[in-house]
Amino acid sequence: MSSFIVPKKQWLSTQFLTARAASVGGGLxxxxxKRLSPFWARNAxxxxxxxxxxxxxxxxxxxxxxxRAAVEPIVSYGxxxxxxxxxxxxxxxxxxxxSKITSSTKALLAVHYFGFPxxxxxxxxxxxxxxxxxxxxxxxxxEGHSEGKPLGSFGDISVFSWKKFLPVYDGADLLLNNVxxxxxxxxxxxxxxxxxxxxxxxxxxxxxxxxxxxxxxFARLLQECKSQPVTAGxxxxxxxxxxxxxxxxxxxxSMSRLSRWVKAHSDVPAIVQARRSHYRYLxxxxxxxxxxxxxxxxxxxxxxxxxxxxxxxxxxxxHLALRRMGIPAVTWGxxxxxxxxxxxxxxxxxxxxxxVFLPVHQSLTKSDLDVMVETVSKIK
Numbered sequence: 114m115s116s117f118i119v120p121k122k123q124w125l126s127t128q129f130l131t132a133r134a135a136s137v138g139g140g141l142x143x144x145x146x147k148r149l150s151p152f153w154a155r156n157a158x159x160x161x162x163x164x165x166x167x168x169x170x171x172x173x174x175x176x177x178x179x180x181r182a183a184v185e186p187i188v189s190y191g192x193x194x195x196x197x198x199x200x201x202x203x204x205x206x207x208x209x210x211x212s213k214i215t216s217s218t219k220a221l222l223a224v225h226y227f228g229f230p231x232x233x234x235x236x237x238x239x240x241x242x243x244x245x246x247x248x249x250x251x252x253x254x255x256e257g258h259s260e261g262k263p264l265g266s267f268g269d270i271s272v273f274s275w276k277k278f279l280p281v282y283d284g285a286d287l288l289l290n291n292v293x294x295x296x297x298x299x300x301x302x303x304x305x306x307x308x309x310x311x312x313x314x315x316x317x318x319x320x321x322x323x324x325x326x327x328x329x330x331f332a333r334l335l336q337e338c339k340s341q342p343v344t345a346g347x348x349x350x351x352x353x354x355x356x357x358x359x360x361x362x363x364x365x366x367s368m369s370r371l372s373r374w375v376k377a378h379s380d381v382p383a384i385v386q387a388r389r390s391h392y393r394y395l396x397x398x399x400x401x402x403x404x405x406x407x408x409x410x411x412x413x414x415x416x417x418x419x420x421x422x423x424x425x426x427x428x429x430x431x432h433l434a435l436r437r438m439g440i441p442a443v444t445w446g447x448x449x450x451x452x453x454x455x456x457x458x459x460x461x462x463x464x465x466x467x468x469v470f471l472p473v474h475q476s477l478t479k480s481d482l483d484v485m486v487e488t489v490s491k492i493k
Contacts, residue, residue, distance in 0.1 A: 119481045121441030123474040124319040125280040125375065129384050134377040147289035147296055150373065152366035154252045154274035155359045157287035159186035161270040162220070164292045165246045167192055171219040173248075174210060177453055177461035178203065179224060183250065184450040185359035193217075196453050201460045202408065205231055207239065220246040223268075227470075228418045229409055230259035233267040246270070252285075253277065253419040256385055266290060275368075277419050278384065278474075280318065281375045282311040284368035300367040311371045357448045385417040387475035391482060392418045395471065398486045399423060405489060408468065420470040423489075431492055432469045440488050443470050 123129075151157050167173070169191025175184060177196040187194055195213050198206035203226040210221065223236050233249070240247040249268025255278040257264040265271040269291040275284040289296055368376075392412050399405050399421075408422040425431040435442035446465045449455070455462035471485055 116439070117436075117441045118439035119441060119472065119484055120474075120476055121472060122318070123278070123280045123384075123476040125315050126319065126476065129280075129380045129387070129475055130375075130378050131380045132378075135379075135381070147292060149287045149289070149296055149298060150368040151285050151287060151298075152283050152363055152368060153182075154272050154285035155182045155186045156364050156366070157270075157272040157285045158183060158222075158248065158250075159190055159359070159361075159364055160296075160298060161248060161272065161287055161289075162187065162190045162192060164289055164294055164296050165220060165248075165269060166294070167219045167246070170217070172215060172217045174213055174218060174221040174245075176205065176222070176224055177458035178226075178445070178464045179450065180357060180445055180448045181450040182357050182359060182448070183222065183224075183252070184452070187222075188452075189359055189361050192219075194450075194452065196450075196458065196461075198458055199461060199464075201463055203227075203229075203464070205236065207235065210239065211243075214243050214245065218243070218245055220248050220269075222248040222250055224250040224252070225254050225257065225259075225264055227408070227420055227422055228253050228255065228257060228416050229413070230257055230264055230416070233259040233262070233264070237267050240269075246291075248272070255388075255417040255419075256381065256415070257417060258415050275372070275376055278388075278417070279376055279379050280315065280476075281372035282314050282369060284372040284376060298367075299365060301365045303367070303370060308370055311369045315371065315375070384475045388417055388473050391473040391475075391477055392421055394479070394482050395421050395473065395486065399489060402486075402490050404428075404493075418473050421473050422468050422470055424467050425469065425492055428492065429466045431467070434492055435469070435488060438488050438491070440485055441472060444468060 149160065151160065170193065172193045172195050173187050174197050175187065175194050176199045178199045184194055195218070197213050198209040200206060205223060221240055223231055225231055237247055246269045247267065249265060249271040251265045251271050252274035254264045254273060259267070265273065265288055271288040271290060273286040275281050389412060396407060396412065400407060400410060404426045406424045406426060412418065430444070430446065432442040432444050444465065449465045
């Protein structure tokens with residue numbers, strides 16, 4: 114059972130499931146292009162570099178404010194990472210990007226932070242001008258548009274991460290919008306023991322908070338898991354997704370069976386509506402608290418927020434105080450890439466230490482939201 118008084122992530126509930134399977138595509142429902150569904154978004158980045166025919170030793174431009182899980186697959190692939198600046202509003206510094214492009218630069222990775230779109234037309238034009246590939250990082254996106262086009266349709270490849278929005282154990286999508294080769298990966302076969310582990314995780318996450326809305330069809334799998342001997346295939350049982358590091362041993366793992374089922378049956382419009390409603394509820398109240406500044410003071414139409422990012426004026430690592438009071442707040446301070454020199458990127462350094470993430474997921478209640486507002490008001 115979590116020590117938090119507010120659930121840190123969404124759980125499996127009939128409220129946000131549909132009887133009939135539907136396509137989930139980050140605003141690309143009905144997308145007919147090439148698509149692969151790896152175990153992790155970080156694995157999608159690794160494979161995407163191969164499909165773009167990036168060579169070991171080539172250079173990839175990456176924003177200075179980013180989780181190391183997006184950087185490690187590039188390094189593991191053998192490419193070199195060059196960081197570029199983002200400002201304190203998480204906007205790309207185009208002048209700095211251009212200054213970092215060399216003859217060895219083959220790709221640029223652009224992040225739609227927290228579900229809020231970047232100026233993708235401008236990013237796309239820059240990449241075309243300099244003949245470099247665009248990797249559109251949609252890991253914070255469930256649905257959304259930029260300049261009238263769906264997020265995920267701008268990049269030569271685009272990467273989505275479903276664990277941030279759906280009650281799944283794992284799963285990502287790699288969209289190959291401009292790839293000449295026919296993408297093939299020799300996926301490892303999913304072991305039954307791992308399927309049971311995923312089912313166990315889904316039920317345990319839900320049972321810690323839910324009052325009976327969990328799908329009962331998974332209950333038998335949980336009971337089977339308890340009696341399953343951990344012998345052959347034990348490594349599959351011990352795999353965890355609660356890590357921010359890239360594991361090369363898992364690059365040939367695809368999205369698990371149960372996570373695919375949950376993704377296909379997720380009621381995306383209802384999830385988007387709930388997350389937007391929670392964001393606006395928090396936004397209206399948090400903006401009235403002195404010393405609290407929201408990264409985005411308004412929620413544009415069509416944006417499905419991953420989290421609500423905010424700053425406590427003059428307070429570093431405010432998330433630690435919130436966590437001590439039972440609120441599952443986080444920063445990226447503990448996941449900054451080891452190779453990124455903070456002194457070279459002061460705005461990114463500020464964001465790592467000061468930008469706090471509050472949950473807005475669909476499993477929250479009004480009481481949960483009120484508790485978060487009250488707790489935030491106590492931070493001095």
